[in-house]
Amino acid sequence: MNTTRDVVAIPGDGIGPEVMDATRQVLDAAGAPLTWHEHQAGVAALANGDPVLPDRTVDAIRECRVALKGPCTTPVGKGFSSVNVQLRKALDLYAAVRPVRSLAGVKTRFDNVDLVIIRENTEGLYSGVENVVTPGTVMSMKVATERACERISAWAFDYTRKRNRKGLTVFHKANIMKLTDGLFIRKSAEVAAENPDIPYNEVIIDAGCMRMVQDPSQFDVLLLENLYGDVVSDLCAGLVGGLGVVPGANIGEREAVFEAVHGSAPDIAGKDIANPLALIMSSVMMLNYLADQEGLDAMRTAADRIKQAYNACLESGKKTRDLGGMLSTTEFTAALIDTITAA
Ligand code: ATP
Numbered sequence: 001m002n003t004t005r006d007v008v009a010i011p012g013d014g015i016g017p018e019v020m021d022a023t024r025q026v027l028d029a030a031g032a033p034l035t036w037h038e039h040q041a042g043v044a045a046l047a048n049g050d051p052v053l054p055d056r057t058v059d060a061i062r063e064c065r066v067a068l069k070g071p072c073t074t075p076v077g078k079g080f081s082s083v084n085v086q087l088r089k090a091l092d093l094y095a096a097v098r099p100v101r102s103l104a105g106v107k108t109r110f111d112n113v114d115l116v117i118i119r120e121n122t123e124g125l126y127s128g129v130e131n132v133v134t135p136g137t138v139m140s141m142k143v144a145t146e147r148a149c150e151r152i153s154a155w156a157f158d159y160t161r162k163r164n165r166k167g168l169t170v171f172h173k174a175n176i177m178k179l180t181d182g183l184f185i186r187k188s189a190e191v192a193a194e195n196p197d198i199p200y201n202e203v204i205i206d207a208g209c210m211r212m213v214q215d216p217s218q219f220d221v222l223l224l225e226n227l228y229g230d231v232v233s234d235l236c237a238g239l240v241g242g243l244g245v246v247p248g249a250n251i252g253e254r255e256a257v258f259e260a261v262h263g264s265a266p267d268i269a270g271k272d273i274a275n276p277l278a279l280i281m282s283s284v285m286m287l288n289y290l291a292d293q294e295g296l297d298a299m300r301t302a303a304d305r306i307k308q309a310y311n312a313c314l315e316s317g318k319k320t321r322d323l324g325g326m327l328s329t330t331e332f333t334a335a336l337i338d339t340i341t342a343a
Contacts, residue, residue: 119229
């Protein structure tokens with residue numbers, strides 16, 4: 001097969017360009033039939049004299065419908081609104097999906113973590129509406145709409161069924177935020193009633209976090225509003241080895257943008273020590289998405305090769321420092337490519 005699939009690459013900034021470069025090398029080695037269209041966002045776009053989210057970046061994603069994205073920093077305190085939030089809103093990428101799994105070869109307190117976090121991506125406290133009420137008093141607006149609460153619940157139940165997962169739990173704080181979180185769980189419960197075959201639970205988020213760190217195996221698919229999803233994603237990353245091993249996808253009706261859960265990690269940028277695995281795993285999610293949506297079997301084959309290679313590398317102790325290994329970004333990438341080519 002000679003045809004390739006056009007996809008957008010947004011390297012981002014901080015460790016973004018390093019982990020994107022590693023990921024593209026690994027995808028090439030695995031024979032993923034992709035043609036890349038590189039575009040910028042965040043400080044990399046500003047450096048070109050463009051806005052943080054240039055129209056041509058968004059247009060390119062609309063055209064290709066699929067993008068792989070590195071972390072993008074939004075400059076603090078200069079009136080810029082978050083690139084990630086703008087992009088999710090521009091394309092209405094309402095469902096963030098983050099699989100969190102124990103990996104053989106990465107030792108943590110638990111070896112049986114297998115969770116999927118589904119985060120509502122478009123509203124909650126990410127409405128971006130903050131006001132000075134009176135001098136010394138500020139306010140941030142939490143938004144919940146029936147439409148967004150219902151569609152994320154429907155999406156989450158659909159995902160749970162299609163993936164044969166065991167059940168779905170909503171983390172919330174509806175005992176305090178009676179209207180906003182109240183609406184979120186009311187809509188989830190309504191969708192749950194339409195899907196009686198899927199076990200459904202509602203757990204107050206503080207108790208849920210305690211139970212999570214005691215025994216993560218009691219949860220399966222988690223459904224959360226925007227901010228809780230952000231916080232609980234990092235909490236769960238900590239159960240399986242950290243931010244270096246948690247991938248993600250932001251999915252809308254038409255477009256999907258795949259990106260790691262971690263940010264631009266400026267403290268380690270340019271040092272050749274970042275773990276590229278989270279973006280590599282995100283690219284595997286992208287390949288499987290293309291295989292599912294468009295029946296592209298070559299994507300599935302490449303995804304399987306990459307997955308086998310990183311499992312083999314980790315199990316034989318070839319890992320970056322964040323996972324207790326000794327390898328640099330480039331050494332780990334080379335080890336992955338050697339394993340893929342040797343297979
Ligand atoms: P954001 O708010 O943009 O999501 P953050 O404050 O959560 O960012 P990150 O940039 O995600 O911060 O990372 C937090 C820390 O975790 C980093 O400073 C870095 O030390 C570590 N870290 C994150 N990603 C990686 C990675 N891929 N490899 C190694 N260490 C990482």
